[in-house]
Amino acid sequence: MKKFISVKDLPSIEKAIETAFEIKKNPYGFQHLGKNKTMVLVFFNSSLRTRLSTQKAAMNMGMNTMVLNVTEDSWQLESEMGVVMDGKNAEHLREAIPVIGRYCDVIGVRAFAKFEDKEADYSERILTQFVDYAGVPVVSMEGATRHPLQSYADLVTIEEYKKVDRPKVVLTWAPHPRALPQAVANSFVEWMRETDYELVVTHPEGYELAPEFMGDVKVEYDQKKAFEGADFVYAKNWASYTHYGQILSKDFGWTVDEAKMALTNEAKFMHCLPVRRNVVVTDGVIDSPNSIVVEEAYNRQVTAQAVLKMILEG
Amino acid sequence: MKKFISVKDLPSIEKAIETAFEIKKNPYGFQHLGKNKTMVLVFFNSSLRTRLSTQKAAMNMGMNTMVLNVTEDSWQLESEMGVVMDGKNAEHLREAIPVIGRYCDVIGVRAFAKFEDKEADYSERILTQFVDYAGVPVVSMEGATRHPLQSYADLVTIEEYKKVDRPKVVLTWAPHPRALPQAVANSFVEWMRETDYELVVTHPEGYELAPEFMGDVKVEYDQKKAFEGADFVYAKNWASYTHYGQILSKDFGWTVDEAKMALTNEAKFMHCLPVRRNVVVTDGVIDSPNSIVVEEAYNRQVTAQAVLKMILEG
Amino acid sequence: MKKFISVKDLPSIEKAIETAFEIKKNPYGFQHLGKNKTMVLVFFNSSLRTRLSTQKAAMNMGMNTMVLNVTEDSWQLESEMGVVMDGKNAEHLREAIPVIGRYCDVIGVRAFAKFEDKEADYSERILTQFVDYAGVPVVSMEGATRHPLQSYADLVTIEEYKKVDRPKVVLTWAPHPRALPQAVANSFVEWMRETDYELVVTHPEGYELAPEFMGDVKVEYDQKKAFEGADFVYAKNWASYTHYGQILSKDFGWTVDEAKMALTNEAKFMHCLPVRRNVVVTDGVIDSPNSIVVEEAYNRQVTAQAVLKMILEG
Numbered sequence: 001m002k003k004f005i006s007v008k009d010l011p012s013i014e015k016a017i018e019t020a021f022e023i024k025k026n027p028y029g030f031q032h033l034g035k036n037k038t039m040v041l042v043f044f045n046s047s048l049r050t051r052l053s054t055q056k057a058a059m060n061m062g063m064n065t066m067v068l069n070v071t072e073d074s075w076q077l078e079s080e081m082g083v084v085m086d087g088k089n090a091e092h093l094r095e096a097i098p099v100i101g102r103y104c105d106v107i108g109v110r111a112f113a114k115f116e117d118k119e120a121d122y123s124e125r126i127l128t129q130f131v132d133y134a135g136v137p138v139v140s141m142e143g144a145t146r147h148p149l150q151s152y153a154d155l156v157t158i159e160e161y162k163k164v165d166r167p168k169v170v171l172t173w174a175p176h177p178r179a180l181p182q183a184v185a186n187s188f189v190e191w192m193r194e195t196d197y198e199l200v201v202t203h204p205e206g207y208e209l210a211p212e213f214m215g216d217v218k219v220e221y222d223q224k225k226a227f228e229g230a231d232f233v234y235a236k237n238w239a240s241y242t243h244y245g246q247i248l249s250k251d252f253g254w255t256v257d258e259a260k261m262a263l264t265n266e267a268k269f270m271h272c273l274p275v276r277r278n279v280v281v282t283d284g285v286i287d288s289p290n291s292i293v294v295e296e297a298y299n300r301q302v303t304a305q306a307v308l309k310m311i312l313e314g
Numbered sequence: 315m316k317k318f319i320s321v322k323d324l325p326s327i328e329k330a331i332e333t334a335f336e337i338k339k340n341p342y343g344f345q346h347l348g349k350n351k352t353m354v355l356v357f358f359n360s361s362l363r364t365r366l367s368t369q370k371a372a373m374n375m376g377m378n379t380m381v382l383n384v385t386e387d388s389w390q391l392e393s394e395m396g397v398v399m400d401g402k403n404a405e406h407l408r409e410a411i412p413v414i415g416r417y418c419d420v421i422g423v424r425a426f427a428k429f430e431d432k433e434a435d436y437s438e439r440i441l442t443q444f445v446d447y448a449g450v451p452v453v454s455m456e457g458a459t460r461h462p463l464q465s466y467a468d469l470v471t472i473e474e475y476k477k478v479d480r481p482k483v484v485l486t487w488a489p490h491p492r493a494l495p496q497a498v499a500n501s502f503v504e505w506m507r508e509t510d511y512e513l514v515v516t517h518p519e520g521y522e523l524a525p526e527f528m529g530d531v532k533v534e535y536d537q538k539k540a541f542e543g544a545d546f547v548y549a550k551n552w553a554s555y556t557h558y559g560q561i562l563s564k565d566f567g568w569t570v571d572e573a574k575m576a577l578t579n580e581a582k583f584m585h586c587l588p589v590r591r592n593v594v595v596t597d598g599v600i601d602s603p604n605s606i607v608v609e610e611a612y613n614r615q616v617t618a619q620a621v622l623k624m625i626l627e628g
Numbered sequence: 629m630k631k632f633i634s635v636k637d638l639p640s641i642e643k644a645i646e647t648a649f650e651i652k653k654n655p656y657g658f659q660h661l662g663k664n665k666t667m668v669l670v671f672f673n674s675s676l677r678t679r680l681s682t683q684k685a686a687m688n689m690g691m692n693t694m695v696l697n698v699t700e701d702s703w704q705l706e707s708e709m710g711v712v713m714d715g716k717n718a719e720h721l722r723e724a725i726p727v728i729g730r731y732c733d734v735i736g737v738r739a740f741a742k743f744e745d746k747e748a749d750y751s752e753r754i755l756t757q758f759v760d761y762a763g764v765p766v767v768s769m770e771g772a773t774r775h776p777l778q779s780y781a782d783l784v785t786i787e788e789y790k791k792v793d794r795p796k797v798v799l800t801w802a803p804h805p806r807a808l809p810q811a812v813a814n815s816f817v818e819w820m821r822e823t824d825y826e827l828v829v830t831h832p833e834g835y836e837l838a839p840e841f842m843g844d845v846k847v848e849y850d851q852k853k854a855f856e857g858a859d860f861v862y863a864k865n866w867a868s869y870t871h872y873g874q875i876l877s878k879d880f881g882w883t884v885d886e887a888k889m890a891l892t893n894e895a896k897f898m899h900c901l902p903v904r905r906n907v908v909v910t911d912g913v914i915d916s917p918n919s920i921v922v923e924e925a926y927n928r929q930v931t932a933q934a935v936l937k938m939i940l941e942g
Contacts, residue, residue, distance in 0.1 A: 028350045030855060035657045048388040048410060052380055056352060059378045064687045066680055072386050074676040075902050084906040086805045091902030095921060096676060096915075099901065102926040103539045103680045139597045273413065274389050274405030278398040286409075293409060298416040310728050342664045361726060364704040366694055366731045370666060373692045386700050401670040491714045525908060587727065588703050590720030592712040601725075 001223055003131055004139045005124075006146055006190065011310065013155075013194045020156045020299070027305065031062030033312040037105040038064040040142065044071070044111040044126065049273060049297050050141045050149065055110055057304035061312065066104070079125050093129045103132040106311060107286045110221040113144035115182040115245030121145065121181075122210070137311045139304075140306050145210075147183045149307065151191035152270050153299035158197070160299075161268050161292060166196055167306040168232035168265070172223060173203030175250045175278040176237035184272050185238045188215040193217065202226035206248040223254060230264040235271050235280055256281040261290070315623040317445055318453045319438075320460055320504065327508045331618065333620040334470045334613070341619065345376030351419040352378040356454065358385070358425040359438065363587060364455045364463065368422055370617035375626065380418070389454050393439050406461075407443045415448040420625060427458035427495040433575030435459065435495075436524070451625045453618075459524075461497045463621065464586045465505035469615035472511070472546055474613075475582050476501040476608060480510055481545035481577070486537060488553035488594040489564045492512050499552045500527040507531065516540035520562040524555050537568060538615030544578040549585050549594055570595040575604070580608045629938040631759055633752075634774050639938065641783075641822045647934040648784045648927070653932065659690030661940040665733040669769065670700070672739040672754065677928050678777065678903060680693045682736055685932035688941065694732070703876075704876035707753050721757045729762040733904045734939055741772035741809040743873030746921065749773065749809075750838070758779040765939045767932075773838075775811045777935065778900045779819035781927035786860055789896050789920060794824055795859035795895070800851060801831030802908040803878045812900050813866045814841040821845065830854035834876040838869050851882060858892040863899050863908055883910040889918070896920045900913070 003009055004130055008017045023030075039058040043049065052065070058065045068074060078089035079097055100107060111126035121144040130138045158169065171188055190213055192199045200210070202223045208214070220226040227233065235256045239245045243285065255278070263266060269281065269291045277283055285291065317323055318457060324330045337344075345487075349516045350566045354373040355365065365381070382388060391410055392403035397404065417533045425440035435458040454462055472483065485502055504527055506513045515523070522528070534540040541547065549570045554560045569592070575581060583595065583605045591597055599605065629640070631637055651658075653682055667686040669679065686693045705724055706717035728735060737901045739754035749772040758766045768776055786795065798896065803847045807942060813829075820827045820843055829837070830851045836842070848854040855861065868874045883906070889895060897909065897919045905911055913919065 035690075038687065040680060045385075046388055048382065048405065049413060051352060051387060052382065052414060055380050056378075056417045059352065060350075064684075066683050068676065068680065069387065073671075073679060073697065076672055078905075081565060082906075082911060085904040086907050090904065091676065095901050095903065095925075099677060099681060099925040100921045102922060103619040103684045103929055238886070273409050275409065276407050277403065277408070278394075278396075279400050294412045294416060297409075297413040301417055313792050357701075360702055362696065363727060364718065365701060366696065368667060369694050370692075370731045373666065374664075383701065396795060587723050589723065590713040590718065591706075591720050591722070592710075593714050597710060608726045608730060611723075611727040615731055 003137050004148060004307045004311070005127060005131065006061065006148055007141065016152065016306065017159055019302050019309060023305045023309060024302045027060045030309055033309065034058070034062030038066065038103070038108045038215060039108060039308070040067065040100055041067045042068050042100065042106040042110070043067070047110055047141070047168060049300050050110060053300035054141060054149070054304045056301050057308055060305050061306070063309045076261065093126065094133065095204040097130055097133040098135055101136045102223070104136060104137060106308065107134050108139045108141045110141040111143060113183065113185050115179060115239065118244040124267055124284050139307055142183055144181065145183055146186055146187040146190065147303055149300060150184055151187040151306070153190050153296060153304040154188060154234065154270065156299045156303055157270065157292060157296045162231065162233055163230065166198060167259060168198040168229055169202065169232045169234065170226050170230040171199070171201045171234045172226065172256065173207050174237050174256055175252050176205045176276060176279060177250065179239035179245050179247050182209060182238040182241055185209055185236050188234060188244065189213050189217055200226050202252065204254065205250045206243060207238065208241050224260060224263055227263040229261050230267040233261065233264060233267045233269050235269070237280060255279065256285055258284045260284065261285055266290060272298055272312070273297055317451050318462060318621045318625070319441060319445065320456065320462055321465065321508055330466065330620065331470060331473055333623060334617050336621045337623060338616045339376045344623055347623065348372065348376030351626065352380065353420045353422060354416065354418040354423055355379065355381045355422040356424070357381070357383050361376070361424055361455070363614055367614035367619045368455060369471055371622055372613050374619050375622045377622070383492060393443065396431050406482070407440065408447065411444055411447040414451045418450060420451050420453060420622065421448050422453045424455040425457060427497065428476055429493060429553070432558040436456060446532065446604040452508050456497055458495065460501040460504065461498055461553045461586070462501055463614060463618055464498055465501040466617040466621070468502060468584065470617055471584065471606060471610040471611045472497065476545065480512060480543065482512040482514065482543055483546045483548065484540050484544040485513070485515045485550065486570065487521050488549045488568050488570055489566055490590060490594060491564070492551035493559050493561050495557055496523060496552040499523055499550050502548060502587070503527050503531055510620060515542050517624050518563050518565065518568065520554050520557060522553065538574060538577055543572050544581040547575065547578060547581045547583050549583070556614060557589055569593065570599055572596065572598045575599055581602060584610055592614045631765050632776060632935045632939070633655055633755060633759065634773065634776055635779065635822055644780065644934065645784060645787055647937060648681065648931050651933045651937060652930045655688045658937055661687065661937065662690030665940065666694065666731070667734045667736060668728055668732040669693065669695045669736040670728065670738070671695070671697050675738055675769070677925050678738060681928035682769060682777070682932045684881060684929050685936055688933050689936045691936070701892050721754065723763065725758050725761040726763055729764045733762060734765050734767060734936065735762050736767045736769045738769040741811065743807060743867070746872040762907060767935060770811055772809065773811055774815040774818065775900070776815055777928060777932055778812055779815040780931040781924060782816060782898065783819050783823070784861065784927045784931055785898065785920060785924040786853055790859065792859065794826060796826040796828065796857055797860045797862065798858040799829045799862045799864065800829070800854065800866050800884065801835050802863045802882050803880055804904060804907060805871050805878065807867035807875050808865050810837060810866040810869055811918070813837055813864050817845055819842050828854050832877045832879065832882065834868055834869060834871060835866065852891055853887060855888050855891040860897040861889065861892060861895045861897050863897070865908060880900055881905065886912045888908060889913055894918060898924055
């Protein structure tokens with residue numbers, strides 16, 4: 001595997017699942033692969049789980065790690081080509097990326113959507129330059145439009161907890177005080193479409209995800225109807241794609257609560273975290289035995305390590 | 315040892331001293347205990363000594379380390395239960411802590427008193443949640459009311475430098491331009507009470523420490539009288555406990571200077587650092603041969619490592 | 629080698645070049661030297677290359693590393709002696725440095741010129757205190773007046789790419805929107821003077837470097853004349869030394885462009901990075917095959933590791 005930006009980079013979804021469970025059983029069994037190898041984690045945005053789980057994954061593989069917080073540690077970086085750099089950005093990605101690539105064997109990058117320019121975000125301007133200029137494999141730690149490490153962990157978590165071969169998985173929009181990127185939702189849909197699960201997406205009108213991610217996935221605008229018989233409820237807020245980056249609703253009627261969960265087939269509750277309690281989901285739901293958010297978060301480490309294993313094995 | 319929050323968590327004070335000296339003699343002799351183990355250091359506040367000495371201690375034990383600066387690296391974290399999270403805090407400790415715990419084997423936490431709410435501070439709201447939710451041992455890297463890694467280092471330093479079995483140890487308040495927590499002073503008293511040293515505390519009126527820490531320890535309001543015959547002078551500023559978080563005095567008459575040190579039994583001068591020169595203590599005293607602040611700081615590494623050894627040995 | 633602050637600290641320039649090429653061929657061959665040794669990297673200023681390349685160098689040597697960002701991680705540090713510390717600085721270098729030194733085996737320090745006080749900058753007030761108080765070897769990761777890790781990498785890069793024994797090397801000033809220190813330029817001149825290359829420095833009037841660095845090196849105020857027959861063009865902006873810290877010119881006539889490079893002997897283009905594209909140098913030049921800035925940056929890792937090897941060997 002030469003990079004990990006989307007589900008398409010995997011050798012196969014079966015191999016991905018198999019590798020994850022192999023790692024989960026034997027996390028320290030592959031340290032020879034990482035000996036004298038280094039991963040640099042580049043953060044353009046904040047991170048808790050991704051920061052810790054990816055570092056831990058690399059260390060489990062026997063690798064060294066270095067972390068670069070672009071805003072605090074380094075110069076501000078320019079991403080547009082051909083520009084006269086007499087403003088605030090002191091260095092261009094065109095130099096910074098290949099230089100970082102020379103100091104390591106794998107680069108992880110986090111670069112969120114900025115919601116300033118839909119084109120720039122959906123072309124993954126920063127991530128694409130990393131892939132093009134790094135000279136070493138690049139792992140997305142969440143781009144502007146996808147969060148594949150999260151989706152990989154979500155998939156493995158569903159595989160662990162599913163009670164039927166073809167579970168019903170519901171992705172539900174939920175309210176949030178701030179405008180959040182579509183990356184987690186896009187990516188979740190993209191990954192679920194690679195499985196034979198029954199996938200239903202539910203959200204208020206105006207929150208339709210980008211067609212290239214949704215394809216022919218079913219949208220059910222009635223959240224309660226969507227929840228009926230669900231085996232997994234995956235909650236997530238995102239800002240509007242069509243009215244790009246806007247908040248169209250903060251309707252607490254969409255909060256995932258005990259009454260709605262009662263409509264499901266004792267569904268497991270999932271969320272990528274961080275989650276706003278009593279906004280996205282009630283305390284009652286997230287603190288219930290059916291909440292699997294902590295194990296889901298642990299699987300971030302497992303699948304990050306699986307990604308590194310597949311990369312280090314070439 | 316399952317956690318390290320106060321002196322009460324130690325198997326015994328004798329075992330603690332013995333382990334520290336064992337580590338000091340042989341810092342690299344226990345790396346098998348830390349193999350494939352990871353410590354995460356979580357900082358809600360700034361740190362120099364604690365940051366470096368605790369990381370170094372963990373590395374000496376053969377552990378991997380990861381550092382999380384909550385303010386710069388991550389989301390802001392909510393610590394109150396039952397709240398509707400539509401404000402600035404993006405994640406609740408109720409999720410963040412168990413997730414961090416899944417990525418590591420020991421968590422170190424620094425969370426100072428905020429001086430907004432005495433109850434919240436003295437209930438150690440953040441530290442207590444870490445202990446309750448982490449699922450792995452938690453080491454205080456300074457809480458709201460105690461700084462046990464510092465006190466442990468202080469104890470070991472006194473053991474190294476004492477010339478009599480039962481030295482006279484004086485904890486003296488000193489002026490400072492800012493309102494500082496009582497943690498170091500509380501903790502120092504708590505630890506000294508576990509020894510048979512002669513302990514005297516001196517401070518201006520209004521600076522009485524919390525009764526649960528002081529017990530029946532003698533307060534001598536006349537600083538010069540307190541210094542007479544002292545073997546160790548431990549200087550530290552703290553804000554008022556009774557007038558919670560307030561500065562009642564900036565009296566430079568309380569600065570530790572050469573004249574006062576001349577009243578002692580050639581006392582060693584100690585301070586946890588960072589220290590304000592010529593405010594808390596004069597250049598003349600801290601630069602004198604009787605100043606042992608650097609060795610005291612080095613013992614932070616020794617005792618942090620001793621704590622990790624006791625934890626890793628179970 | 630006991631410290632690495634300037635070219636004078638090297639055993640010899642020949643030994644330095646030899647060690648660098650030895651490391652470049654065999655980066656993982658000396659890990660026994662760094663076993664159970666730790667390097668602390670202290671940053672008073674931002675860093676990308678230095679941060680990553682020096683950490684990587686230390687890890688290649690088998691060392692542990694810890695990073696301290698003074699501004700974000702720690703207290704603000706006082707550097708003046710004898711001061712009453714009742715202002716914003718909470719700790720004095722007089723304590724902080726020996727304490728850091730007790731937690732590690734080598735300290736790297738970055739402390740740029742502040743342009744507030746020429747005397748303070750040119751006496752290297754911070755770096756000098758580190759050397760005096762650390763108790764362990766100190767490596768400059770760029771001081772106020774020199775950047776020896778950069779110059780060492782520059783030297784090795786020229787040695788790798790030179791086609792004649794005695795290449796013509798041109799250091800050219802270039803415009804920049806902000807006032808930058810003279811450290812890279814000073815240091816480059818200092819190192820080049822240790823070789824038998826032909827060195828020419830070119831800049832607008834008023835940008836003369838400090839006499840102690842320049843000695844009798846030739847200044848050619850006509851940039852085009854300077855470029856004639858050059859084998860290497862080294863571009864760098866610096867603020868005025870005589871009108872200390874001032875920007876006297878932002879003349880884009882000094883930008884390194886294709887027309888000027890055409891005057892050279894197919895010169896290689898070098899820059900320490902970060903570089904302002906289309907201000908210091910045009911896209912056309914830095915993207916040309918004669919641009920060796922990325923390999924030059926990679927040599928930062930190589931020579932940092934060579935420095936550590938020479939230090940660890942004593």
